[in-house]
Amino acid sequence: MTKFIEKLNTINQKIDNRIVQEQVDEINKIVETVAKKQVLMQAPCRLGLYPDEIEEIAKDNDSNSVRIINNMLNSVRQFLSLKFGIWSLPNxxxxxxxxxxxxxxxxxxxxxxxxxxxxxxxxxxxxxxxxxxxxxxxxxxxxxxxxxxxxxxxxxxxxxxxxxxxxxxxxxxxxxxxxxxxxxxxxxxxxxxxxxxxxxxxxxxxxxxxxxxxxxxxxxxxxxxxxxxxxxxxxxxxxxxxxxxx
The missing domain is CATH 3.40.50.150 (Vaccinia Virus protein VP39)
Structure with a gap:
């Protein structure tokens, strides 16, 4: 999990999709805020893709990359626990x-x-x-x-x-x-x-x-x-x- 953010951003660059981009931007903001020991102004937006979104995005992108990045979008809480020792994100x-x-x-x-x-x-x-x-x-x-x-x-x-x-x-x-x-x-x-x-x-x-x-x-x-x-x-x-x- 130590290179989680680096890998997330690398795969995001390969995927041309607004929904994925917005979620990766949200994760980068979360991690930057926590790393500074600051608090988010409001709760994060939903992370992770719905099945129909995965299907639609995979039409124009590598399906394996879409699957991997969706798994990562769904693993943010685990990453935060391992990197910062927090499970709950206050705002x-x-x-x-x-x-x-x-x-x-x-x-x-x-x-x-x-x-x-x-x-x-x-x-x-x-x-x-x-x-x-x-x-x-x-x-x-x-x-x-x-x-x-x-x-x-x-x-x-x-x-x-x-x-x-x-x-x-x-x-x-x-x-x-x-x-x-x-x-x-x-x-x-x-x-x-x-x-x-x-x-x-x-x-x-x-x-x-x-x-x-x-x-x-x-x-x-x-x-x-x-x-x-x-x-x-x-x-x-x-x-x-x-x-x-x-």
Whole structure:
């Protein structure tokens, strides 16, 4: 994956198609922004080609090149995880809506990884502290690529320590174990007045099966508005979920 962008641009030069060109331009913008430790203004456009688009583009181009570049367009999230240690792409529009719609001023991000969401929330005026156990960073090549300073705290201890914040945020909790359910229990005990948000894919790439089965989520106009600004750019149906107090 180290030469992903170079290969993507090389193949793009061989393919004469506006749709492909626009998507490659979008990826170059994403990578340039992340590399500078900046935040996108809005969510990326859709990446990847529909079957009818592949068929149409292949009429005037080498079909193998079209297949390869489509696979690469669909692999951007994986590339970002390997290159920068991030799975979720925040944007300032969504971050602003979280502040405006939920009326929050302070936040703690738990399981923050390299703290990209903390960076975004701070950019829009939410005083946010990033926390993580940092166990993953010991074996990951991206463990030293923090976008924002991360305090070494596991999720439960972070909730206990920062029990006066308005918002608790967790993006891409692991899809195994029970850490996400433990977060909910700790939140209810130490800071139930805070909003608790999880970012991920229901019954998919993030959070445990038990989490999706047992947890009740709020469905509000405010959250719907926020999610309208956070449309997933790939085949993963990433959304923002708010845990109900029930």
């Amino acid at each position: 300032l529009t969504t971050a602003k809506l979280i502040k405006q719609e939920f009326k929050v001023e302070t936040c703690v991000e738990i399981m923050a990884g390299n703290a990209y969401w903390t960076k975004a929330l701070n950019e829009v005026g939410i005083q946010t502290i990033a926390t993580d156990s940092l166990e993953w960073a010991k074996t990951s090549s991206t463990g030293q690529n923090q976008i924002f300073n991360v305090e070494n705290l596991n999720a439960a201890d972070a909730i206990k320590k920062y029990n006066k914040v308005d918002l608790i945020l967790c993006a891409w909790s692991p899809n195994f174990g029970k850490s996400d359910l433990e977060v909910i229990d700790t939140w209810r005990k130490y800071n139930p007045q805070a909003r608790l948000l999880f970012i991920g894919e229901k019954n998919g790439a993030t959070n445990s099966p038990e989490f999706w089965k047992l947890t009740h989520f709020k469905k509000t106009p405010e959250l719907a508005k926020i999610n309208q600004s956070f449309i997933s750019y790939d085949f993963i149906d990433e959304k923002i979920f708010e845990v109900d107090e029930l």
